[in-house]
Amino acid sequence: MSDFYQNGLITNFHNLQQRSVEDLEQELTRFAKRRPMGLILPSLYSELEGPALSHIVDELARVPYLSEIVIGLDRADRDQFLHARTFFSRLPQKHRILWNDGPRLQALDAELRGEDLAPDEPGKGRNVWYCAGYVQTTRTEAVALHDCDIVTYDRGLLARLIYPVANPQFNYEFCKGYYPRIADGKLNGRVARLMVTPLLRALKKIYGNLPYLEYLDSYRYPLSGEFSMRTDVLESIRIPSDWGLEIGVLSEVHRNYSTKRLCQVDIADAYDHKHQPMSEDDAGGGLNRMSLDIAKALYRKLATLGVQINVEDFRTIKATYYRIALDLIEAYYNDALMNGLKLDRHSEEQAVELFADNLMEAGKAFLEHPRDKPFIPSWNRVLAAFPDLLERMHEAVELDNAGEV
Numbered sequence: 288m289s290d291f292y293q294n295g296l297i298t299n300f301h302n303l304q305q306r307s308v309e310d311l312e313q314e315l316t317r318f319a320k321r322r323p324m325g326l327i328l329p330s331l332y333s334e335l336e337g338p339a340l341s342h343i344v345d346e347l348a349r350v351p352y353l354s355e356i357v358i359g360l361d362r363a364d365r366d367q368f369l370h371a372r373t374f375f376s377r378l379p380q381k382h383r384i385l386w387n388d389g390p391r392l393q394a395l396d397a398e399l400r401g402e403d404l405a406p407d408e409p410g411k412g413r414n415v416w417y418c419a420g421y422v423q424t425t426r427t428e429a430v431a432l433h434d435c436d437i438v439t440y441d442r443g444l445l446a447r448l449i450y451p452v453a454n455p456q457f458n459y460e461f462c463k464g465y466y467p468r469i470a471d472g473k474l475n476g477r478v479a480r481l482m483v484t485p486l487l488r489a490l491k492k493i494y495g496n497l498p499y500l501e502y503l504d505s506y507r508y509p510l511s512g513e514f515s516m517r518t519d520v521l522e523s524i525r526i527p528s529d530w531g532l533e534i535g536v537l538s539e540v541h542r543n544y545s546t547k548r549l550c551q552v553d554i555a556d557a558y559d560h561k562h563q564p565m566s567e568d569d570a571g572g573g574l575n576r577m578s579l580d581i582a583k584a585l586y587r588k589l590a591t592l593g594v595q596i597n598v599e600d601f602r603t604i605k606a607t608y609y610r611i612a613l614d615l616i617e618a619y620y621n622d623a624l625m626n627g628l629k630l631d632r633h634s635e636e637q638a639v640e641l642f643a644d645n646l647m648e649a650g651k652a653f654l655e656h657p658r659d660k661p662f663i664p665s666w667n668r669v670l671a672a673f674p675d676l677l678e679r680m681h682e683a684v685e686l687d688n689a690g691e692v
Contacts, residue, residue: 295505325427531584
């Protein structure tokens with residue numbers, strides 16, 4: 288059972304008692320008559336061969352309130368796409384697969400690229416962006432999104448995730464999921480614990496309690512890959528194409544909506560998924576790349592708020608961050624010890640050292656490349672250039688899913 292405190296800028300939905308999944312689903316089924324609901328699943332083809340996704344599909348097959356499931360499929364050739372159609376065919380809900388590497392969607396991507404409106408790089412951001420466009424052609428009015436590598440998944444996660452934006456009596460536009468990152472007797476979530484939280488606190492110490500920083504620090508797990516929203520939110524937000532996706536989405540909804548319209552919800556007592564390596568020797572992969580992209584996303588956002596950041600500031604940010612992060616390691620270690628969990632202080636400090644260096648590297652990249660366009664354009668902008676694009680995307684997806692490929 289989690290606590291009941293409302294101690295941030297956004298509403299926090301707790302798991303105060305063990306309400307049954309069946310009870311939640313019964314209520315959501317009633318909501319669905321007024322507010323149809325959908326789900327986005329961004330997936331790599333390799334996840335169809337992993338331990339988590341088959342179980343997720345089995346759980347989703349038992350969900351009674353979803354009107355549509357949209358699967359974004361990356362890194363799949365023709366035979367793999369055909370296998371994916373069979374793999375997901377056991378879903379009783381209407382479902383469609385966006386074959387992002389298929390010729391029909393690639394042709395649309397090339398058309399967008401000709402107007403400099405296509406995502407710059409492959410990845411989850413690009414996948415989610417195309418799914419967000421397709422969802423706007425469906426009947427859904429509330430949509431959730433979660434990852435496809437959750438090995439501890441159960442359908443109660445989805446019910447709790449979508450409830451705040453599905454309930455017609457609520458006024459929330461966006462909801463973020465959170466959960467404890469504990470698995471196999473270990474305290475996980477290194478980037479959130481050791482990089483994002485101490486960095487936000489360092490930035491507040493240097494630049495003051497800016498509303499944006501207070502807002503981000505209100506999220507218990509800002510890097511979770513699980514969130515839900517009213518479908519119309521997808522029209523105007525700009526989705527980052529890099530590893531700053533989660534922070535970028537939080538920044539966009541903060542820009543577009545009052546914090547009274549945003550919330551977070553406790554969606555799981557236990558959560559485990561595929562763990563990214565630290566990749567100390569590869570700045571282009573793993574948590575190394577993730578921390579760089581997150582830092583750049585935060586620097587860019589602060590710049591849009593009028594905060595002036597120069598070379599000397601990055602040294603101060605690094606030093607302040609490093610001290611706060613080391614203090615937090617002590618707190619995490621003691622918390623883990625009391626709860627019988629494992630925490631390797633040596634590897635924790637190594638991670639902090641890497642993240643601290645990356646704060647400087649991200650600052651350097653921020654100053655040297657001021658013309659970078661980290662966000663994919665909003666769908667409102669795309670439709671201004673190509674008014675019929677969503678209709679053509681819908682037709683392409685229908686042909687891929689029902690016809691010859």
